[in-house]
Amino acid sequence: AQTVTQSQPEMSVQEAETVTLSCTYDTSESDYYLFWYKQPPSRQMILVIRQEAYKQQNATENRFSVNFQKAAKSFSLKISDSQLGDAAMYFCAYRRRSGGGADGLTFGKGTHLIIQP
């Protein structure tokens, strides 16, 4: 079974600075998808960015980018120019591409991101 590990329970960054959240995963699959979700205090799960494992190019979405290292099974999230609205829990998630077995996302335990004004 696949597992997702987020080793940083909490991170703090000054507003306007850059922060990187770490994520590692373990899988025997060769093709899969990786995601970062944001959960603000409202509890709503919001997709931040996603990456296909077969694509070597790192995904970017405005101020958010990832560093995907397939061999190391690492998928970190970089937030540039941090804003107060970025304060939230961030979850790394994995999903196998092929069918069969349980579908759905496998989540890490999350990193609580604090933005200091």
Add this chain to the structure above:
Amino acid sequence: NAGVTQTPKFRVLKTGQSMTLLCAQDMNHEYMYWYRQDPGMGLRLIHYSVGEGTTAKGEVPDGYNVSRLKKQNFLLGLESAAPSQTSVYFCASSYSRRFTDTQYFGPGTRLTVL
């Protein structure tokens, strides 16, 4: 579009009581999911459905049952609630399994079992 809605938003049960959580989506999605989120944990998959009339077990299915009688609705049932089922429950849906099809999440239901 309302997206994914969940009913109720909050509920308190006594041990042994039963209840049903309703998830509804108006996006014509084929896939629907139920997750639970416990303190200090990410979401864990309980059950999922790949289409009307079909359901399958996820990572933590024990103590729960589900039904998908209509494409837009996915029900999660607790027949005999236990304190270990105290959690926040999220429903999600997606059009397909394709990478480009995002899982959209509902706002969650906070359930407390005394």
